[in-house]
């Protein structure tokens with residue numbers, strides 16, 4: 029049985045989607061972020077970075093959300109959530125997963141932890157505003173990719189889509205919401221009714237209503 033150390037709507041969400049989607053046997057272990065448990069000595073022994081998530085697979089401990097996703101996809105290739113070894117699609121899988129984790133997620137982390145990037149309390153609103161612009165730039169790149177594509181890689185659902193859904197949810201409060209991009213918005217609306225996304229979001233008490241179509245709810249900018 030896999031064990032996923034998680035906190036609702038944190039970077040554990042993408043691995044949670046995959047565990048559920050593949051019908052795997054897994055246990056969720058809550059890391060109480062409210063009491064900073066991710067910095068406890070017990071947790072640091074598993075994950076020295078003190079971040080959520082961590083996956084236990086028998087005697088193997090894995091941290092970093094994309095690494096966990098890749099590991100699960102490779103262990104269960106019959107679910108086709110990663111393109112096959114040697115295929116060109118696989119190169120694009122790594123390209124997009126890296127872009128999501130290394131660019132969009134990194135920008136979101138600065139937005140949500142601005143105090144870690146300045147010693148000046150008064151600078152925090154300007155950091156958030158600057159990050160919102162950078163998040164919008166990244167969402168625009170993704171929006172362009174989704175023009176004429178059902179999923180990020182094309183016609184085949186992959187782990188990248190679950191990862192992107194997680195980051196899009198986090199991006200909702202940004203100045204330019206992902207729902208303001210036409211292709212991205214339509215894609216997110218489609219994904220929000222995917223059975224895996226519905227089930228896991230219900231389990232983590234994540235509200236999917238913002239993704240439901242409502243013609244007056246947002247203004248499309250692109």
Ligand SMILES: N[C@@H](CCC(=O)N[C@@H](CS)C(=O)NCC(=O)O)C(=O)O
Nearest residue numbers: 038039066078079080081092093094
């Ligand atoms: N690069 C890591 C980042 C994980 C991360 O930053 N997780 C956040 C929650 S979304 C966290 O643990 N924050 C608590 C902290 O930084 O103390 C990953 O993708 O797994």
